[in-house]
Amino acid sequence: MVIQRLKSLKELLQLKEELLGEYDSAKTRIRICTTGCRAKGALKVRDAFHQELGKDRSIEIVETGCQGLCAKAPVVSVDPDGIFYGGLTPEDVPEVISQTIRNKKIINKLCYSENKTVYPYIKDIPFFKAQEKIVLRNCGYINPTSLEDYIRRNGYVALIKIFRGLKPEDVIEQVTKSGIRGRGGAGFPTGLKWKFARQYQNATKYIICNADEGDPGAFMDRAVLEGDPHSVIEGLIIGAYAIGANHGYIYVRAEYPIAVEYSTLAIKQARERGFLGENILGSGFNFDITIKQGAGAFVCGEETALIASIEGRRGMPRPRPPFPAEAGLWGKPTVINNVETLANIPWIITQGGDAYAKFGTKGSKGTKVFALAGKVRNTGLVEVPIGMTLRQIIFDIGGGIPQDREFKAVQMGGPSGGCLPAEHLDTPIDYETIKEAGAIMGSGGMIVMDEVTCMVELARYFLDFCQKESCGKCVPCRIGTKRMLEIVTRFTSGQARQGDPLFPQ
Amino acid sequence: MSEVDIRKIDQIIKRFPPHESNLLIPILQSVQEEFGYIPPESVKLISRHSKVSRNKIYGVLTFYAQFATTPRGKYVVRPCRGTACHVRGSASVIRYLKSKLKVEDGYTTTDNKFTLETVACLGACFLAPTMMVNHDYYGNLNDKKVEEILKTYR
């Protein structure tokens, strides 16, 4: 098939109509996650489906990104009925076809169950019910390697709105109105960041997508790039238009080979279709994106270190100001945004900033994706309006602690974050409250710990992590973490001595 | 140890435009992709091509965990030592790997088959504890599973 480059907004709308016209939503579709679930044999399950179905074209197998309930990997959803199965093996596949697909019979042993209740349908499963999906709107529904799937679900439609009459200032106004704050950790208002970068006139500017996702325990950026890469590309195009940049980068860690593969493919597709390159959709706006792979350094997630790394140097942070919005990549004004931040942007433009601001709390608008990991039943990705309590997320959605053990604490915000013990279970999670409680929102990783986790050991673990990942530039970090690690290691190995900090007098 | 094919290094380097210091990391990544490590012979050639001093190149390649200066095994086994994996027992997985492979973190088995390299997080935390062997992910590990996985690569 020859892919036509779209030359105008009209051609994009036409293509979308065509794609919707030929799409039969009543068709039986087996959606199978072939990204995160690969670790549990999803590819073998997929092959078994293909083999079992043979030449039967009445049923479609859709390979998707993450569907959220990763604890049940490998997972499969059956449309249009909305059935959810988990823990599949290739041996289960013939039964799924003969029973569920051909005879509409539910196979109980593959269903999600909680407190002895079996939940065959996605719409009833407590894990999915409480969620509000903006960032993850396409994740798990579309084939991430299909640009057509993305367009069918309103993809690249924000560009129509923009090129039909939103000036860069109007775009920034919508983003400011939405109240969205950066999802990469610091929570800086995205609209304001764009405004700063916008004000430097007549300069070459850059926009960078930070996909370094260094915080252990966070995997939402990986899921978005693997499940819906075009949403990030669209977000970058909008951001570039708003600040006046003609070139962008996606800095993605090399530990994510599928994310690298899919985002590289998505950029190629976007270029072929005319969403990237010269004169995008006949608007006169030029923009293109380069992928840069990280090389295994936690600190490169920090924006100034990331810039140094793209420039081909050791990834060491530098003091700010000047902030990258003024002097970033090669000294030029540069906006750096996190993957999740950017994936929100197309939605904000199509639905409007006010619609986004309806979700969340006073100071923290919108939804946030949390990565549930550790000692919790339903490990996976959840997207909820900001302001839910830890209890709602960990117990109602997360299904509580395995083996009915006692909840001890949840670690949030990665190595720069903190642990929130049980007394904070009813604390609503927003940027301010979390900070007051002693942790940070960070990238949204939540690592749950139960009664058997030793907190002193965990402190040792984090010091070991920080010491290993120190870039070595500043003495307090390079030597300080080493000495602290030595002291805490003495405690965890029963060697602590008089004079050690915290040693009982 | 086998000789490194200088021409091959040259071919890889020539794929990149010259005198662009910002391409240093992608060049190193391509060389490593081909050889599994950065052969010392390549540094001089890269330096000449990119106009970055050899000093600086060594500065960069020793900074990033991805780059190795000695040959690595056919399979790079990368157990995760991230937080989610830690609270679900990665320490014991790593200990088991070390005893099975008889190497320490960062080292390669004498038959050049396996390199053990712990990593900070694989983004597969939902299946902790996890590991990768080359580009393949594995989750919910325990000693028995690790042993089975290693067997498939032996």
Ligand SMILES: Cc1cc2nc3c(=O)[nH]c(=O)nc-3n(C[C@H](O)[C@H](O)[C@H](O)COP(=O)(O)O)c2cc1C
């Ligand atoms: C040590 C350190 C590591 C960081 N790692 C990441 C990361 O992995 N991903 C990320 O998006 N931001 C990370 N950040 C935050 C970035 O510096 C930056 O604030 C962020 O990418 C901006 O995007 P946002 O405004 O959309 O959040 C890190 C910051 C520090 C200090």
Ligand code: FES
């Ligand atoms: S903490 Fe191990 S994969 Fe993330």
